[in-house]
Amino acid sequence: MSQQLPVIVAGGGIGGLAAALALVRQGFSVKVLEQSPQIGEIGAGIQLGPNAFHAFDALGVGEKARGRAVYTDYMIMHDAIDEYVVGRIPTGEAFRQRFGNPYAVIHRVDVHTSLLEGAQETGRVEFLTSTRVERIEQDADSVAVIDQHGKSHRGLALIGADGVKSVVRAQYVNDPPRVTGHVVYRAVVDKQDFPLDLQWNAASIWVGPNCHLVHYPLRGGEQYNVVVTFHSRKQEEWGVTEGSKEEVQSYFQGICPRARQLIDLPKSWKRWATADREPIGQWSFGRATLLGDAAHPTTQYMAQGACMALEDAVTLGEALRVNGNDFGKAFELYQRSRVARTARIVLSSREMGRIYHAKDVERLVRNDLWKGRTPERFYDAMEWLYGWNVSNCLAA
Numbered sequence: 001m002s003q004q005l006p007v008i009v010a011g012g013g014i015g016g017l018a019a020a021l022a023l024v025r026q027g028f029s030v031k032v033l034e035q036s037p038q039i040g041e042i043g044a045g046i047q048l049g050p051n052a053f054h055a056f057d058a059l060g061v062g063e064k065a066r067g068r069a070v071y072t073d074y075m076i077m078h079d080a081i082d083e084y085v086v087g088r089i090p091t092g093e094a095f096r097q098r099f100g101n102p103y104a105v106i107h108r109v110d111v112h113t114s115l116l117e118g119a120q121e122t123g124r125v126e127f128l129t130s131t132r133v134e135r136i137e138q139d140a141d142s143v144a145v146i147d148q149h150g151k152s153h154r155g156l157a158l159i160g161a162d163g164v165k166s167v168v169r170a171q172y173v174n175d176p177p178r179v180t181g182h183v184v185y186r187a188v189v190d191k192q193d194f195p196l197d198l199q200w201n202a203a204s205i206w207v208g209p210n211c212h213l214v215h216y217p218l219r220g221g222e223q224y225n226v227v228v229t230f231h232s233r234k235q236e237e238w239g240v241t242e243g244s245k246e247e248v249q250s251y252f253q254g255i256c257p258r259a260r261q262l263i264d265l266p267k268s269w270k271r272w273a274t275a276d277r278e279p280i281g282q283w284s285f286g287r288a289t290l291l292g293d294a295a296h297p298t299t300q301y302m303a304q305g306a307c308m309a310l311e312d313a314v315t316l317g318e319a320l321r322v323n324g325n326d327f328g329k330a331f332e333l334y335q336r337s338r339v340a341r342t343a344r345i346v347l348s349s350r351e352m353g354r355i356y357h358a359k360d361v362e363r364l365v366r367n368d369l370w371k372g373r374t375p376e377r378f379y380d381a382m383e384w385l386y387g388w389n390v391s392n393c394l395a396a
């Protein structure tokens with residue numbers, strides 16, 4: 001049977017491509033259904049922890065991804081009002097030794113390209129673009145995935161990697177999003193347009209009352225990624241709309257001039273009103289399961305959404321391997337191995353948002369949180385997250 005029918009993957013984002021690679025490594029052929037006319041990614045940066053590189057290695061694309069990343073020397077958090085250094089964590093050699101892989105920043109397109117090349121090289125992944133999954137039917141041995149033209153795609157199983165507004169999740173779970181009221185603007189800026197006094201080889205965040213700003217280098221330092229986030233005064237609806245420079249500038253009053261420079265940099269003014277969902281305990285429904293943002297959509301404050309999608313894919317492959325490619329058993333083990341870990345990211349991310357955006361006395365508490373903390377103690381606190389790898393990914 002596995003020789004005849006492919007496994008269907010809904011969505012050709014980072015999660016879907018990683019899942020395709022994991023499935024091919026278990027001997028399956030894969031059909032990726034992507035709603036967009038092209039398989040691709042948006043123009044923005046992303047931070048990757050060592051856990052992401054462990055996953056790339058397990059998927060056979062570690063060298064490709066490492067070759068495109070920028071290795072930062074440290075992570076740093078400044079108070080955006082007075083430039084006080086709240087925390088500074090070295091991510092050089094000692095960090096790499098501790099976790100066996102680097103901390104890095106990278107263009108999203110470069111992550112996606114590394115996975116896409118890997119998938120194409122296998123010769124076992126078929127891509128269908130402009131194909132939007134609308135409905136799923138199942139019987140005991142297969143799934144039928146119906147697209148917007150009414151065409152049915154038959155497969156052994158379905159991996160719903162169709163992102164934050166997952167149709168697969170809507171069919172099986174149908175839970176509402178939790179709109180945060182936080183709005184994000186993102187930009188990638190060429191080095192010559194980026195302030196000289198912020199050109200640090202670091203993942204850097206400025207935290208202020210109800211807002212924060214992030215910047216880090218991309219592509220050998222030739223570009224910089226800029227992300228600004230604030231609590232909206234309006235009732236927000238989840239999604240992307242047109243914004244304006246005037247809107248952004250109205251939110252960053254009282255921020256120090258050095259950090260304020262960042263809000264003048266974006267040239268396009270698309271605004272993302274963000275949401276997550278309450279963590280759920282069941283992602284697998286017969287021969288269908290969820291992966292990546294479809295399974296555990298999160299706010300971005302832990303910088304781990306894509307890392308978790310990569311981990312999901314590796315874990316799914318491992319769950320299939322130890323269960324002799326039995327989908328029912330593998331999906332159950334996969335879910336059991338992933339639910340608590342990814343829910344921890346969703347919940348920690350909400351808490352991190354609160355820490356970032358603290359004001360008044362809460363701000364003073366935030367600024368004292370990590371006073372005098374040594375790198376080793378920071379690393380110990382990160383062990384649960386960055387210590388993940390293919391050999392410990394499955395639940396007992």
Ligand SMILES: Cc1cc2nc3c(=O)[nH]c(=O)nc-3n(C[C@H](O)[C@H](O)[C@H](O)COP(=O)(O)OP(=O)(O)OC[C@H]3O[C@@H](n4cnc5c(N)ncnc54)[C@H](O)[C@@H]3O)c2cc1C
Pocket residue numbers: 010011012013014015016033034035036045046047048131132133134161162163164165166167184186227272291292293294300303304305306307308309
């Ligand atoms: C501002 C911001 C910053 C972030 N920073 C980081 C970071 O630093 N580090 C990190 O690890 N993560 C970060 N993330 C999170 C990360 O972007 C996501 O978690 C990750 O992209 C999820 O990948 P995915 O493949 O699950 O979903 P997506 O990237 O959303 O991919 C889903 C794909 O499915 C397609 N699709 C959707 N519906 C259908 C359908 N019905 N049929 C067919 N195709 C469909 C879409 O077109 C898309 O190609 C950040 C997110 C935001 C918003």
